[in-house]
Amino acid sequence: MHWQCRQDRLIIGAQPLIMGILNATPDSFSDGGSYLSLDAALARGREMLAQGADIIDIGGESTRPGAEPVDARTEMGRVLPVIEALATVPGARISIDTAKAEVAREAVRAGACIINDVTALEGDPQMAAVVRETGAGVVLMHMRGTPRTMQDNPQYGDVAGEVADWLATRLVAAGVSGIATEAVVLDPGIGFGKTAAHNIALIAGLDRIARLGRPVLAGMSRKRFIGVLSGVEDADDRLAGSLAALTAAILHGASILRVHDVAESVQAARVAVAVREVFREHTEQQAEAAA
Numbered sequence: 001m002h003w004q005c006r007q008d009r010l011i012i013g014a015q016p017l018i019m020g021i022l023n024a025t026p027d028s029f030s031d032g033g034s035y036l037s038l039d040a041a042l043a044r045g046r047e048m049l050a051q052g053a054d055i056i057d058i059g060g061e062s063t064r065p066g067a068e069p070v071d072a073r074t075e076m077g078r079v080l081p082v083i084e085a086l087a088t089v090p091g092a093r094i095s096i097d098t099a100k101a102e103v104a105r106e107a108v109r110a111g112a113c114i115i116n117d118v119t120a121l122e123g124d125p126q127m128a129a130v131v132r133e134t135g136a137g138v139v140l141m142h143m144r145g146t147p148r149t150m151q152d153n154p155q156y157g158d159v160a161g162e163v164a165d166w167l168a169t170r171l172v173a174a175g176v177s178g179i180a181t182e183a184v185v186l187d188p189g190i191g192f193g194k195t196a197a198h199n200i201a202l203i204a205g206l207d208r209i210a211r212l213g214r215p216v217l218a219g220m221s222r223k224r225f226i227g228v229l230s231g232v233e234d235a236d237d238r239l240a241g242s243l244a245a246l247t248a249a250i251l252h253g254a255s256i257l258r259v260h261d262v263a264e265s266v267q268a269a270r271v272a273v274a275v276r277e278v279f280r281e282h283t284e285q286q287a288e289a290a291a
Contacts, residue, residue, distance in 0.1 A: 003215055004182040005113040005137030008093060010054070012215045012255050014277060016269050019055040019095065019258040020048035021221065024078040025062045041082040049092060051263040055114065055256075058082055058107075059097030063118055063192070065224070072102045079103070080110050087111025095139070101126035108134045118143055118192065120170040121177070128177035139185045139217055140170045144193035159198045160205025163188045168212055185256060187217040196225040203248050210253035219258035220245040221265075239264060247272040251279075 003010040010017065024041055045056050060078035061070045079096065086092050087110065095114035096107035101124040104115045113136055120140035121128045131138045142163045144154055156162050167186045174184055186209055188202050203218070210216050220226065226241035227233055239261055246257055246265055250272040259265040 001215060002182060003137050003185055004135075004180060005093070006108075006135045008113050008137075010093075010137075014273055016250055016254060016273070017054040017256045018052060018262055018266055018269065019057050019217070019219075019256055020045075020051075020053035020262045021258060021260050022048070022056050022058045022082070023062070024058060024060050024082050036078075038081050038085060042085045045082070045086045045092070046089060048262045049089065052266040053262045055093045055095050056086060057095040057097050057114075057116055057258060058086070058112070059116075060103070061098065063097075072100050075100065075103050076106055080106060083107055083110040083112055095137075099123035099127070101130045104136075105130045105134065108136050113137060114139065116187075117141065118189070120167075121174060122170075128174065128179060131174075131183065132178045135183070137183050137185065138174070138179065139187050140167060140174065141187035141192065141217075142166055142189035154193045154195060154198065156194075156198060159194065159201045160188075160208050163202060164205075164208045164212065167209060171212060171214065181214070185215045185217050186212060187219065190218060190220050191223040191225060194225075196228040199223075199225040200229075203245060204252060206249060206253040210255075215255045216253055217256040217258060218246075218249040218254040220249065221259040221261065243268040251276050 001012040003012060022041060022045055024036060026036060048056060058079050060075040083094055086094055094112040095116045096104055096112040097116040098104050099117050099119045104127060115131055115136045116139040117127060118141045171184060175181060188209055190199050190202055206216055221242045222235045222238045226238045226245060230241045232238050243264060246268055250269060257265060
């Protein structure tokens with residue numbers, strides 16, 4: 001399997017891809033305000049690439065629960081200089097985290113090759129055309145409501161099944177809009193309109209989304225549900241819980257991980273993959289013996 005992102009063809013193999021988070025925002029839940037200057041953002045991007053990040057995901061609008069929206073001009077002012085600077089770094093592969101078509105188009109012109117849309121092309125009626133016309137890779141994410149409303153009593157009967165069904169409809173809609181299937185990655189939206197229990201069930205059910213035939217991206221790094229489960233209030237102190245969730249996600253079918261802590265996540269992913277491959281081999285041997 002591969003992910004076509006403009007001229008770049010990302011092979012989805014045994015080892016998951018690592019997407020490093022770079023928020024050029026004052027209010028993101030974990031690193032908001034840390035990389036507002038161009039020098040700080042560029043240094044952080046270079047650092048994550050050196051640590052093994054396959055993709056740098058740059059965002060200029062917070063999507064934390066309760067976040068207030070910003071206009072396209074403000075968002076572009078935050079992200080475009082960072083994208084332009086980072087695009088000159090050899091080996092840099094850049095994703096723009098936005099739900100605005102105008103921002104996405106300008107970001108691709110500046111050097112991005114992936115559009116990470118938390119609304120799965122539903123937020124801006126022009127977004128599908130931007131993806132199609134630029135040939136960018138696209139991440140379609142599940143979210144109920146908006147960042148301002150998504151945590152207002154979210155309810156599901158079968159969260160993994162419902163999310164998988166919804167993403168299946170968005171995958172079809174992308175195709176109808178002329179977007180190549182190979183350009184699409186699916187994200188269950190862990191932490192977006194879900195309780196801690198929902199998030200655990202989603203991680204355990206990622207294989208149901210993987211059966212849709214496209215790579216699955218999982219973003220759990222430092223999120224609130226990890227704090228709920230671990231009792232750790234400060235988001236910056238949730239590394240251990242994040243790595244535990246990352247490991248579980250890999251074992252259940254995730255092939256792209258969106259993370260704050262790149263070096264630690266690369267190490268954890270390698271160990272998780274080694275365990276998964278031995279388990280699969282053992283399972284296949286048992287099945288052959290029983291046949």
